[in-house]
Amino acid sequence: MSARQRPKPSRRKSAAPRHGTSDNPTSIRVPADVPSDETAESVHSGAARKGHVRLIGMSLVLLALVGIGVYWGVPTYWVYRGEVALKAGRYAEADRNFELAESWPAQRDSAILGRVRVARFSGEPTRAIALLTTARSRGVASDQLEFERTLLEIQCGGNDAGIDEAPALLVRFPERGSEIMEAVINRDIRQGQNERALHHVNEWIEAASENPRAIAYKAELLATAGDMDAAEKLFRTAIRQDPALRRARHGLAKLMKYVGKYQEAVEQFDIEIANEPDNITLRLLRCDALLQMQRSDEAIEGLRDVLELDELNFPARHSLASQLAKRGEHAQVIEVLTPLMNRFADDASLNYLLASAYSEQGDAERADQHMQKHLDGRKRLDELAMITKSLSDGEPDQDALLMIARDYMKYQWDVAEPWIVRAIQNSPDTPDAFLVMADFQRKKGDLEQASQYVQAARQVGGQASRK
Numbered sequence: 141m142s143a144r145q146r147p148k149p150s151r152r153k154s155a156a157p158r159h160g161t162s163d164n165p166t167s168i169r170v171p172a173d174v175p176s177d178e179t180a181e182s183v184h185s186g187a188a189r190k191g192h193v194r195l196i197g198m199s200l201v202l203l204a205l206v207g208i209g210v211y212w213g214v215p216t217y218w219v220y221r222g223e224v225a226l227k228a229g230r231y232a233e234a235d236r237n238f239e240l241a242e243s244w245p246a247q248r249d250s251a252i253l254g255r256v257r258v259a260r261f262s263g264e265p266t267r268a269i270a271l272l273t274t275a276r277s278r279g280v281a282s283d284q285l286e287f288e289r290t291l292l293e294i295q296c297g298g299n300d301a302g303i304d305e306a307p308a309l310l311v312r313f314p315e316r317g318s319e320i321m322e323a324v325i326n327r328d329i330r331q332g333q334n335e336r337a338l339h340h341v342n343e344w345i346e347a348a349s350e351n352p353r354a355i356a357y358k359a360e361l362l363a364t365a366g367d368m369d370a371a372e373k374l375f376r377t378a379i380r381q382d383p384a385l386r387r388a389r390h391g392l393a394k395l396m397k398y399v400g401k402y403q404e405a406v407e408q409f410d411i412e413i414a415n416e417p418d419n420i421t422l423r424l425l426r427c428d429a430l431l432q433m434q435r436s437d438e439a440i441e442g443l444r445d446v447l448e449l450d451e452l453n454f455p456a457r458h459s460l461a462s463q464l465a466k467r468g469e470h471a472q473v474i475e476v477l478t479p480l481m482n483r484f485a486d487d488a489s490l491n492y493l494l495a496s497a498y499s500e501q502g503d504a505e506r507a508d509q510h511m512q513k514h515l516d517g518r519k520r521l522d523e524l525a526m527i528t529k530s531l532s533d534g535e536p537d538q539d540a541l542l543m544i545a546r547d548y549m550k551y552q553w554d555v556a557e558p559w560i561v562r563a564i565q566n567s568p569d570t571p572d573a574f575l576v577m578a579d580f581q582r583k584k585g586d587l588e589q590a591s592q593y594v595q596a597a598r599q600v601g602g603q604a605s606r607k
Contacts, residue, residue, distance in 0.1 A: 214244060215240075215241040215246050215247035215248075215251065216241075216247055218237045218238070218240040219237070219238065219241045219247050219250050219251055219254060221237040222234045222235075222237035222238040222241065222251070222258075223254065224384070226254065226261065227382075227384070227385075228382075228384040229385065229386030230416075231261060231262040234258050235255055235258045235259075238252070238254035238255045238258065239251070239255065242255070248278065249280045249284075252274060252275045252278065252280065253280065253284055253288065255271050256271045256272055256275065256288050257288070257319070260288070260292055260295060260323070261322075262588070263296075263589075263591070263592030263593075263595055263596065264591065264595045265292055265295070265595050265598075265599040266599065267595070268292055269292065272285060272289060287312075287313060287316070290309060291319065291320065293305075294320075294323045294327060295323040295324075295326050295327050296330075296596060296599045296600075306320055306324055317344075317347065317348070318348070318353055318354070321341075321344040322353065324340050325337045325340050325341055325344070325357055329361075330568075330596060331564060331565060331568045332561040332562070332564050332565040333565065334361055334365065337357075337361055338358070338361045338362075341354060341357050341358045341361060342358070345358065352377075352378040352379075352381040352382035352385050352388065353378075353382075353387070355374050355378040355381070355388075356375065356385060356387045356388040356391060357387075359371045359372075359374035359378065359391055359395075360391055363391070363395055363398070368399050371395055372392065372395055372396075372399070375388050375391050375395060376392065379392065389408070389411075389412060390412060390422070392408060393405055393408035393409050393412060393422070394425060397409075397425055397428065397429045400432075402429040402432045402433045405426075405429045406426055406429050406433075409425060409426035413426065418449060420453065420456075420585050420586075421585060421586045421588075423442060423445060423446050424453075424456060424459075424585050426442060427442040427443050427446070427456075427459065428459070430442065431459070431463070436463055436466075439459075439463065440460060440463055440464075443456045443459055443460040443463075444460070447460070450585070450587070451479070452479060452480065452483070453585050454484065454553075454584075455583075455585045457476050457479070457480055458477075458480075458489070461477050461493050462493065464476065465493060465496065465497065468500075470496075470497040470498075470500040470501050471497075471501065473493060473494070473496075473497040474494065474497045477490060477494055477497075481494075484553075485513070486513060486516075486550050487550075487552070488513075488514050488517030488518055488551050488552055489514075489552065491510040491511070491513040491514040492510070494506075494510040495507050495510035495511035495514055517551040517552070521551050521552055524544060524551075527540075527544060528544060528559075536562065538563065538566050538570075541563040541566055542563050542572055542573060542576065544559045545559040545560045546576060549576065549579060549580060549583070553580065554583075554584075556580055557577075557580055560577045561577075563576065564577065568600070570600065570601075571596075571597035571598070571600045571601040572597075574593050574594075574596045575593070575597045577593045578590045578591075578594045578597065581593060
């Protein structure tokens, strides 16, 4: 190709260089509409500030939502836990949960009413009344306060005080029918009126055939009446419907021991003790079942565990001493029983064990002293047997019933209960028999029941003083 034909390169007229640029073809040219470095830094700084403000705002909103959630959620959770424990009959746990919720304003009313119910269910009317007074001062709804007050009067009153109000309560508060019926039945049982209690339980079951609490109450009453097969069936039915129901689980374990199914009883007691390690009554029943199976080493270990919880527990010390005596460990028998002598100085069985132990130790003087006390106790017990035979089947004298109950408590406490129950039935509006029953429950090792009878005595005594 000739030079003439060769295409010539294009020669465009170069634009004048702009501010901030050079004629160097390798330099970067900044377009006119892009800000300088200083301007860009300012823009980015403003955007960052806006982002930070937006982030702070979102964080505050989130914190507010979390705060609201905590304000309502935490106390609601504790109230829920309290209701679950109350339904299962774990009263100490329920009270702790309600107390935790009570410090939060969002659930304060529900929490304190929950604590009132715990006190009522656990047989502590004095504490329940004090909590009702607090609830009233905080402005809790008057209809709820009236409901709880009426239930307390039904459950803890003397004779038929408040009982006529139960049907009206059932109409006004149908959703709380179980609580109303339970108050009526607890009143019957406390007064020793088991037939009347069974009648009320049957009415309850007729209205709510699958209510596990009603079924458990009926099982207890049938067991007391001696119908063990029917009672076992009902306990198992209640547990199937509500596996957490303490009354049914404990009732089944006790029934298994009573009917001689000791291994099954021990297994059930082990489950319950794992849930309630401080429950002395369950531990004593478990030890007794072990002794029935000739497993004395395990029983002795269990009895010593009880004494770690309650060092002056009469049944534990008496049973432990009996086992040690069988093993010929007489010095330990004396060591175990001596702490009881201040409170049970006239107990015939206790004095016999000590007389035998001192005799084996060669201490004839102390052996004779305790044997004489044992003989004196046996003489009085024989006299009581004659007195009880002479009592008419009609309405007995209250003073005679209390005398028999107290003397049995003094010399052979474990046979006193039927006479205490008769005294309560004979005069349910006076506190004396309730206090004797409280003493009986203490000797039996059931401190929970003892506390309930002390509270019942105070309640009945308070009502009598207001008349």
